[in-house]
Amino acid sequence: MTTLHSTGVPQLTAAGALLSILSANTRLPEPHATLHLVATGDDDTPAQWGVELILEDAPAGFEQWREALGIDFAAVDRGHCDLTAWLITRTTHAGVPVTLVVYFDLSDPDDE
Numbered sequence: 525m526t527t528l529h530s531t532g533v534p535q536l537t538a539a540g541a542l543l544s545i546l547s548a549n550t551r552l553p554e555p556h557a558t559l560h561l562v563a564t565g566d567d568d569t570p571a572q573w574g575v576e577l578i579l580e581d582a583p584a585g586f587e588q589w590r591e592a593l594g595i596d597f598a599a600v601d602r603g604h605c606d607l608t609a610w611l612i613t614r615t616t617h618a619g620v621p622v623t624l625v626v627y628f629d630l631s632d633p634d635d636e
Contacts, residue, residue: 535559538573543618545575549592553585554625562621574621586611586626593617593624607631 538559546557555577562574579585590600593615600613612625 534573536618537618538575541622542575545556545577545593545617545622549589552588552592553579553582555579555589561584562623572621574623575617576623576625579624579626581626581628582584583611583626583628586624589624592621604630 533607542559555592556579558576558578559573560576561571563571577589579589590597590613595615597614599615600611602609603612607630608627610625610627612623614624615622
């Protein structure tokens with residue numbers, strides 16, 4: 525017998541969280557949004573579906589989103605490699621893990 529796999533409730537829950545986040549923040553810069561599996565860091569706990577909001581070359585937009593999601597600035601991690609830098613932070617929305625990240629070019633003096 526063939527088993528068919530359908531979209532599961534965890535994926536729908538993550539999609540609902542994404543819709544809720546975007547609906548509540550229509551005046552903010554438009555992010556690239558994806559649903560993805562998030563590792564829990566615990567071998568006994570399976571990965572769960574989460575939301576990722578990505579902004580490119582928009583540090584000011586990242587700050588707007590960070591504030592809208594109620595994330596403390598102290599929870600933001602920073603990094604860079606060569607001429608690319610990023611800010612990243614995580615939170616949850618409706619029980620769904622949310623990652624907010626911005627990538628920007630350090631060589632561009634017009635970056636915010």
